[in-house]
Amino acid sequence: MNLKYDRSITFPKGFRANGIASGIKQNGLPDLGIIVSDSIANTAAVFTQNKFQAAPILVSKDNLAGPAPKSRGIIVNSGCANALTGKAGIKSAQRVVAEVAKHLRISKKEVLTASTGVIGRQLPTDVIIESIPALVSGLDNESDGVFSQSIMTTDKFPKQVAVEVPISKNKSFRIGATAKGAGMIHPNMATMLCFITTDADIEHKQLQTLLRRAVGASFNTITVDGDTSTNDSVFLMANGLSGTKLRTLGELKIFESTLKTVLRELATMIVRDGEGATRFVRLIVEAAATYDEAVKVGRAIGVSPLVKTAIFGGDPNWGRVLSAVGNCEARFNPAKVELRIGSYSVFKKNEPQKVDLSVIEHLFSQKEIEMTIRLNAGRESAQVFTCDLSYDYVKINGEYTT
Amino acid sequence: MNLKYDRSITFPKGFRANGIASGIKQNGLPDLGIIVSDSIANTAAVFTQNKFQAAPILVSKDNLAGPAPKSRGIIVNSGCANALTGKAGIKSAQRVVAEVAKHLRISKKEVLTASTGVIGRQLPTDVIIESIPALVSGLDNESDGVFSQSIMTTDKFPKQVAVEVPISKNKSFRIGATAKGAGMIHPNMATMLCFITTDADIEHKQLQTLLRRAVGASFNTITVDGDTSTNDSVFLMANGLSGTKLRTLGELKIFESTLKTVLRELATMIVRDGEGATRFVRLIVEAAATYDEAVKVGRAIGVSPLVKTAIFGGDPNWGRVLSAVGNCEARFNPAKVELRIGSYSVFKKNEPQKVDLSVIEHLFSQKEIEMTIRLNAGRESAQVFTCDLSYDYVKINGEYTT
Numbered sequence: 001m002n003l004k005y006d007r008s009i010t011f012p013k014g015f016r017a018n019g020i021a022s023g024i025k026q027n028g029l030p031d032l033g034i035i036v037s038d039s040i041a042n043t044a045a046v047f048t049q050n051k052f053q054a055a056p057i058l059v060s061k062d063n064l065a066g067p068a069p070k071s072r073g074i075i076v077n078s079g080c081a082n083a084l085t086g087k088a089g090i091k092s093a094q095r096v097v098a099e100v101a102k103h104l105r106i107s108k109k110e111v112l113t114a115s116t117g118v119i120g121r122q123l124p125t126d127v128i129i130e131s132i133p134a135l136v137s138g139l140d141n142e143s144d145g146v147f148s149q150s151i152m153t154t155d156k157f158p159k160q161v162a163v164e165v166p167i168s169k170n171k172s173f174r175i176g177a178t179a180k181g182a183g184m185i186h187p188n189m190a191t192m193l194c195f196i197t198t199d200a201d202i203e204h205k206q207l208q209t210l211l212r213r214a215v216g217a218s219f220n221t222i223t224v225d226g227d228t229s230t231n232d233s234v235f236l237m238a239n240g241l242s243g244t245k246l247r248t249l250g251e252l253k254i255f256e257s258t259l260k261t262v263l264r265e266l267a268t269m270i271v272r273d274g275e276g277a278t279r280f281v282r283l284i285v286e287a288a289a290t291y292d293e294a295v296k297v298g299r300a301i302g303v304s305p306l307v308k309t310a311i312f313g314g315d316p317n318w319g320r321v322l323s324a325v326g327n328c329e330a331r332f333n334p335a336k337v338e339l340r341i342g343s344y345s346v347f348k349k350n351e352p353q354k355v356d357l358s359v360i361e362h363l364f365s366q367k368e369i370e371m372t373i374r375l376n377a378g379r380e381s382a383q384v385f386t387c388d389l390s391y392d393y394v395k396i397n398g399e400y401t402t
Numbered sequence: 403m404n405l406k407y408d409r410s411i412t413f414p415k416g417f418r419a420n421g422i423a424s425g426i427k428q429n430g431l432p433d434l435g436i437i438v439s440d441s442i443a444n445t446a447a448v449f450t451q452n453k454f455q456a457a458p459i460l461v462s463k464d465n466l467a468g469p470a471p472k473s474r475g476i477i478v479n480s481g482c483a484n485a486l487t488g489k490a491g492i493k494s495a496q497r498v499v500a501e502v503a504k505h506l507r508i509s510k511k512e513v514l515t516a517s518t519g520v521i522g523r524q525l526p527t528d529v530i531i532e533s534i535p536a537l538v539s540g541l542d543n544e545s546d547g548v549f550s551q552s553i554m555t556t557d558k559f560p561k562q563v564a565v566e567v568p569i570s571k572n573k574s575f576r577i578g579a580t581a582k583g584a585g586m587i588h589p590n591m592a593t594m595l596c597f598i599t600t601d602a603d604i605e606h607k608q609l610q611t612l613l614r615r616a617v618g619a620s621f622n623t624i625t626v627d628g629d630t631s632t633n634d635s636v637f638l639m640a641n642g643l644s645g646t647k648l649r650t651l652g653e654l655k656i657f658e659s660t661l662k663t664v665l666r667e668l669a670t671m672i673v674r675d676g677e678g679a680t681r682f683v684r685l686i687v688e689a690a691a692t693y694d695e696a697v698k699v700g701r702a703i704g705v706s707p708l709v710k711t712a713i714f715g716g717d718p719n720w721g722r723v724l725s726a727v728g729n730c731e732a733r734f735n736p737a738k739v740e741l742r743i744g745s746y747s748v749f750k751k752n753e754p755q756k757v758d759l760s761v762i763e764h765l766f767s768q769k770e771i772e773m774t775i776r777l778n779a780g781r782e783s784a785q786v787f788t789c790d791l792s793y794d795y796v797k798i799n800g801e802y803t804t
Binding site: 305310317350352 | 451452454483489520522523707714716728800
């Protein structure tokens with residue numbers, strides 16, 4: 001698959017975007033972005049499982065309610081999450097949506113919204129409203145880059161990917177996507193936003209199912225659901241403007257696997273850009289009783305501060321990895337668990353293995369570390385990606401609002 | 403209750419202890435400790451829920467098996483956890499126990515053991531065996547202080563407490579206890595050890611029940627079970643040498659409430675000495691549907707790296723606290739949740755409250771921070787104690803084994 005990393009949401013036909021610095025952020029960086037489809041697009045979305053849902057999520061859910069959710073545009077801001085802001089927060093999100101609809105001359109039911117930033121502060125609505133004319137007038141089909149920047153918070157780089165996939169001689173479709181993440185990844189509240197566009201023609205029912213599956217196989221292995229921010233949102237707009245109808249099971253399979261690849265790319269970028277991250281860790285959990293339990297084991301390791309700090313320090317303290325596994329509620333017999341660091345088995349059949357500690361130390365000093373946990377409890381496997389916990393993570397998060 | 407902080411396990415009658423630097427630790431600090439009762443003591447114990455249990459736990463469980471567990475002594479080392487060490491690890495623990503029994507001229511079934519330190523390394527048994535004669539010959543009833551030091555790992559101070567409680571005119575009993583903790587507290591694997599002695603005369607059945615309840619009301623609110631290290635152990639020896647028999651419900655209630663107070667004191671000290679901790683946080687969860695759910699909510703906040711780093715930075719980012727609550731599986735209606743920082747309500751009835759941010763900033767800059775989460779979902783309350791996550795936590799844990 002020929003992934004393009006310099007393009008995202010405006011690569012598919014009939015999508016335009018823009019991003020500007022409206023002044024929500026004090027530092028003058030882009031903080032307001034918009035995506036618009038030239039025609040109405042079938043739309044799927046996945047939102048946070050957090051019991052406190054931010055105002056933009058409530059407003060978007062409202063607009064997507066019903067059997068055939070559609071949209072024309074999405075307005076997004078960074079710098080303020082508009083979460084835990086009560087009725088005033090909902091009014092603010094509605095006002096921004098209405099203003100965008102007015103300038104695009106579409107129904108306000110066709111505009112979705114998302115926010116990311118500090119929780120518990122009211123949205124500076126006036127600042128945003130003032131900037132909407134400029135934001136809309138700058139819409140074009142090459143501004144995906146600045147959109148990707150406008151959604152960043154503590155992200156160090158914009159995350160984007162696009163791809164064109166041929167279906168037959170004269171038929172192809174495109175997918176473009178961008179995301180923001182950072183945060184500590186697995187943990188509780190690093191807001192993740194992702195916007196996906198496609199010019200494929202796909203029916204509603206399929207679209208939501210495909211998105212849910214692809215999110216399960218990508219963002220949920222670094223963590224989204226269950227343990228999510230007040231604002232996490234993933235949107236997928238399909239406007240059909242390529243003329244490529246995907247109806248057969250085979251065609252839909254191609255779309256699904258492409259979507260999974262695209263979202264996995266973004267998920268990996270999010271981990272690499274984890275707040276303060278200095279090392280990327282690939283956790284392979286093998287032979288679990290179920291896929292969910294394999295992911296659970298990987299996440300138990302990935303969320304452990306003791307494991308994460310050991311990795312930051314390049315400290316081959318593998319006992320902490322197994323101790324994290326031992327605390328996990330997945331089903332396995334500890335006497336059958338094997339732990340490999342790279343290709344070296346360090347613990348197997350209830351016995352520590354003879355290994356050259358300097359080899360393990362060397363593996364732990366790399367930028368990319370791979371560990372395999374073989375549970376020998378079944379046939380399912382999963383990969384979970386995580387990063388280390390560094391001084392910079394503490395610094396970034398100790399000084400976030402102030 | 404007149405708690406004494408300069409005494410611990412040898413304050414009750416008929417208990418002797420000692421602690422020495424045997425050479426397990428490279429830095430010359432005490433690393434080997436022993437507790438001995440002059441007569442056989444009814445013994446209760448609570449161990450880690452981790453699926454990987456360290457060798458000393460397996461050996462101690464074996465010795466405590468049966469309907470009437472008793473013991474005469476406990477040998478403890480720091481500097482090496484003897485966990486994930488396979489059959490060799492079990493043999494090492496058995497050899498140390500046997501050697502102690504030989505020098506004390508008691509049965510090896512009467513000796514318990516515990517270890518704390520790095521996981522996955524074999525116990526330096528020869529070093530320990532060589533030191534046992536000196537350890538035993540130095541036993542006396544005033545060496546509780548050096549015992550408390552001998553069990554420390556990254557602890558900055560020894561944790562001990564003792565108390566004498568009158569039951570009637572001429573009857574009283576004493577309880578002494580010491581613990582080691584540090585680690586990040588709530589998280590996964592900071593080993594916690596606690597040793598409690600009493601000269602009260604209590605029957606087996608009661609003893610185990612009382613210990614389990616007291617641990618539930620103390621260490622489990624800072625975290626032990628479910629989320630525990632390979633080595634966590636709490637031992638309670640009751641030798642009856644005060645001559646005070648506790649048999650009536652009223653007498654047992656007095657013992658239980660004393661034990662809870664003692665263990666809560668130690669639990670609080672453990673949090674204050676959390677690795678790198680600079681602030682102590684008291685989380686009061688009110689009006690939960692059940693006590694367990696109240697604890698769950700407190701722990702969800704206490705384990706959140708985003709909350710912990712905000713507290714370290716003195717950053718009044720209260721949205722992160724509610725976001726952690728929102729991710730928790732306890733039952734509540736988010737629209738009914740109230741959050742107070744100190745006595746200031748910051749969020750109530752789904753609305754952020756008007757508060758002077760500088761007041762909240764001031765509260766967050768204190769060494770002790772109190773937050774109350776009122777769920778309005780029932781009648782149960784719980785307190786959970788936690789600490790912040792600082793640069794030093796990362797430093798301590800990034801450099802632990804090396």
